Amino acid sequence: MSVHPDRLVVHAQGEPRRNARYVLYWMQSAQRPWDNAALDYAVTRANELDLPLLVVFGLMSDYPEANVRHYRFMLEGLAQTAPHLKRNGMGFRLRSGSPPAVAAAYAGYAALVVTDGAYLNHTRAWREQLARDAGCPVVEVDSELVVPVRRASDKREFAARTIRPKLHRQVDEFLHEQPQPTVTVEWNGQADLEADASLARCDSKPNDDVTEADLSDVKALCTRLPLDTSVHEVSRLYSGGPEHARSRFEAFLDDSFVHYSDHRNQPHTDDSSGMSMHLQFGQVSPLRLLLEAKKHLDSYGDALKEQYEDFFEELLVRRELAYNYCFYEPNYDSYDALPGWAKQTLSAHAHDERRPLYSLEELQASQTEDEYWNAANTEMRETGYMHNYMRMYWGKQIILWSPTPEEAFSRVLYLNNTFFLDGRNPASYANCAWIFGLHDRPWTEREIFGTVRIMVPAGLKRKCNMTAYLEKVDRLSRFIHEAPA
Ligand SMILES: Cc1cc2nc3c(=O)[nH]c(=O)nc-3n(C[C@H](O)[C@H](O)[C@H](O)COP(=O)(O)OP(=O)(O)OC[C@H]3O[C@@H](n4cnc5c(N)ncnc54)[C@H](O)[C@@H]3O)c2cc1C
DSSP states (O other), X not given: OOSOGGGEEEEEOSOOOTTOOEEEEEOSSOOOSSSOHHHHHHHHHHHHTTOOEEEEEEEOTTOTTOOHHHHHHHHHHHHHHHHHHHHTTOEEEXXXXXXXXXXXXXXXXXXXXXXXXXXXXXXXXXXXXXXXHSSSOEEEEOOSOSSOHHHHOSSOOSSHHHHHHHHHHHGGGTOSOOOOOOOSSOOOHHHHHHHHHHHHTOSSOOBOSSOGGGGGGHHHHHHHSOXXXXXXXXXXXXXOSHHHHHHHHHHIIIIIGGGTTTTTTOTTOOOSOOOHHHHHTTSSOHHXXXXXXXXXXXXXXXXXXXXXXXXXXXXXXXXXXXXXXHXXXXXXXXXXXXXXXXXXXXXXXXXXXXOSOOOHHHHHTTOSSOHHHHHHHHHHHHHSOOOHHHHHHHHHHHXXXXXXXXXXXXXXXXXXXXXOTTOSSHHHHHHHHHTTTTTOOOOSOBTTTBTSOOOOHHHHHHHSOHHHHHHHHHHHHHHHHSOOO
């Protein structure tokens, strides 16, 4: 078995269904055809049972907080993943409907169902629902983390300093190449008929108004689906897909990795990996990213040591801390889940004078007195991305300009999840809460913030080339709206 046993979570026990026609992989969080532990586990089980493998994806058009920007990026990814699966002997179905209901519909003829990692409340609830409805074993594979979330820690961690030693101690057990099994029984026309017969028996047959064939024209599919179009798509700048993720990461290693540590506080540069949006849709595996960065380190030696350590800290420690937070804190999207000291100090300063105060609409339109903040917000709104250093500054200022800290919290989260391509992710919830003190410590007491850490424009001006950043945002915003040449 190539998949580490500690990645497996059995939601419904039992023997594989007899007379089954296939093993089913319900693809949801790991939307990639390679470096995918859930897919590898499904292939291994299908081979053991001498059955073909069917991969299904349930597409709902009202996914929590998602708009056409997110859908376009995700569907571009599935348009790369589906043909790759088919070329490698697997079946693939895309159907509209609630994801666990689509999976349950296809589970009727399945020996067992395999699915990928879930870390947020609704995706975890979906796996429980499927376990009740599938009528066969259901196994989840923790596919989206280097160290599986339950292995890394069995509780909500306090801060990076508490999870770091746990991750460092365990990572070597997971940080190595995984052999990728290939199917021994190929998907064929007969299996196609049987998969459709499984649906015919099902009470809630998924709608076939969308099928895998629609992935040949993602733009048209996005127009046809009843999506929230209040936010424009950004495909011109950032296209989704495992192949794009791979080439973008190769370019990062070749051209930018060497600058990674020096440019982390330089928002006018583009020397971070850009992987967060691909990670959000499971188009790339964090394990693959670390392995490739490590190979680079091994080739170039000490010259890249600091860069590797910094990248490791972000991708392993900070990212997996965020997943730990959402996994063990059911109210991860609520102000209530902030640490006691932070809520106390913000509440003690709740009546401090706030001037100016801006409405959410003014913030969204980048209409504040602060040109740096306006540029950052414009970068997010127009392009779907923002450099990490500006994200910190951006979030902190919203506390200053909102009537209450609670209102500031909901604004930060709303803007983050509406506009960022990497929004709605565990890293979104943990980092938005970080603005308000999560995973941090008390600092010197100030107005409005109390002892929550502040960031000031003078600091930005001193440390960063803000003139170049303003120019960059202007250039990108114009590019996104220009007619293609
Ligand atoms: C207010 C605020 C909001 C944020 N919102 C999000 C969000 O919605 N989604 C999101 O993925 N990240 C978020 N981050 C974290 C971070 O800013 C982004 O992950 C990073 O900027 C993405 O760019 P990159 O992929 O080039 O990062 P790199 O610097 O190349 O880092 C590599 C990977 O490490 C992970 N990572 C980096 N920094 C963090 C961090 N602080 N916490 C957790 N993981 C991290 C990401 O997966 C990232 O892709 C937010 C940070 C702040 C301060």
